[in-house]
Amino acid sequence: MPESFKKTSLGGLLIRIGGYILLALGGVATLAPFYFMFVFATHQRSEIFGFPPPTWFGEHFWTNYQILVQKIPFWRAYWNNLYLALMTTIPSLFFCSLAGYAFAMYEFRWRERLFGVVMATLLVPAILNLIPFYLLIYQVGWINQPKALWVPAMAGAVGIFMMRQYILSSIPKELIDAARIDGCSEFQIYWRIVLPLIRPALGTLGLITFIGSWNRFADVNVIMRTQETKTLPVVLRTLQGATDVEWGAIMAGTALLVLPLLLAFALAARQLMEGLTAGAVKS
Structure with missing residues (x-):
């Protein structure tokens, strides 16, 4: 297999992986506010402003x-x-x-x-x-x-x-x-x-x-x-x-x-x- 073809294939693979990573990060950034909205809906005010803030569902909905x-x-x-x-x-x-x-x-x-x-x-x-x-x-x-x-x-x-x-x-x-x-x-x-x-x-x-x-x-x-x-x-x-x-x-x-x-x-x-x-x- 020619060396130039290998480099082209490797470059395309890296670009594809980078694109998937960017899409995954964008998805997380989009869904994170919704997730924390539902999480905070199950916590009291004192827990929401605690440190660290809650990251899982509570019992106060x-x-x-x-x-x-x-x-x-x-x-x-x-x-x-x-x-x-x-x-x-x-x-x-x-x-x-x-x-x-x-x-x-x-x-x-x-x-x-x-x-x-x-x-x-x-x-x-x-x-x-x-x-x-x-x-x-x-x-x-x-x-x-x-x-x-x-x-x-x-x-x-x-x-x-x-x-x-x-x-x-x-x-x-x-x-x-x-x-x-x-x-x-x-x-x-x-x-x-x-x-x-x-x-x-x-x-x-x-x-x-x-x-x-x-x-x-x-x-x-x-x-x-x-x-x-x-x-x-x-x-x-x-x-x-x-x-x-x-x-x-x-x-x-x-x-x-x-x-x-x-x-x-x-x-x-x-x-x-x-x-x-x-x-x-x-x-």
């Missing part, structure tokens, strides 16, 4: 849970989280896919300009929209009402863009024309043909929208006025006082808050990967 339900309306806030996430995600899947289908398959006047306006909304940081958003909600009388949070989010620009790009890359116009020739109405084409074919993109958009809605904080804190209407991330913040912070209870609440996200990711992981890689390889 039930104590931390009791602090949660005594000091805040935990399960009411949890329901608010679930309600907001579902009421944002389900309509978003329908309206974003419908709009994306229209932008991808229909020719109408000012289509490109209208799509450009939709994309231009992404240039404005969300935090800059907070005050105008509050003034608008105040004018329509929706302060402290959950619909103020999910109605404006039913058709986001990111979702419309994702659906349009996926439909353009995966659905030929000849298929739509054939459905029209067979007598399908325009909505039947969307419902019976387009939706089943864009299921991976719907899974991706659904997961992204659900996680984003589940973690909303700033607008909920501004629009919702009472503890009974606020979501869990905002309510958990009230446990952080100036001098008394129940870190064990906060970690327990955060761990319970994260569990549905982990479950949603596990269920939609395949659709997420398919949706993100769609169009990356030419057929």
Whole structure:
């Protein structure tokens, strides 16, 4: 075997091993905060700030849970989280896919300009929209009402863009024309043909929208006025006082808050990967 070939093979092997090591370190760095969150959820405040800090699960999760339900309306806030996430995600899947289908398959006047306006909304940081958003909600009388949070989010620009790009890359116009020739109405084409074919993109958009809605904080804190209407991330913040912070209870609440996200990711992981890689390889 030539010496140059041996050196090339050895160099490639070392690069591959180095890549695996970097990926492993990145995985540890990503998972470590989640691990310690679950560990600290089972320890008291004094143990969390001890030295060395705990690295394995303790026996005080039930104590931390009791602090949660005594000091805040935990399960009411949890329901608010679930309600907001579902009421944002389900309509978003329908309206974003419908709009994306229209932008991808229909020719109408000012289509490109209208799509450009939709994309231009992404240039404005969300935090800059907070005050105008509050003034608008105040004018329509929706302060402290959950619909103020999910109605404006039913058709986001990111979702419309994702659906349009996926439909353009995966659905030929000849298929739509054939459905029209067979007598399908325009909505039947969307419902019976387009939706089943864009299921991976719907899974991706659904997961992204659900996680984003589940973690909303700033607008909920501004629009919702009472503890009974606020979501869990905002309510958990009230446990952080100036001098008394129940870190064990906060970690327990955060761990319970994260569990549905982990479950949603596990269920939609395949659709997420398919949706993100769609169009990356030419057929």
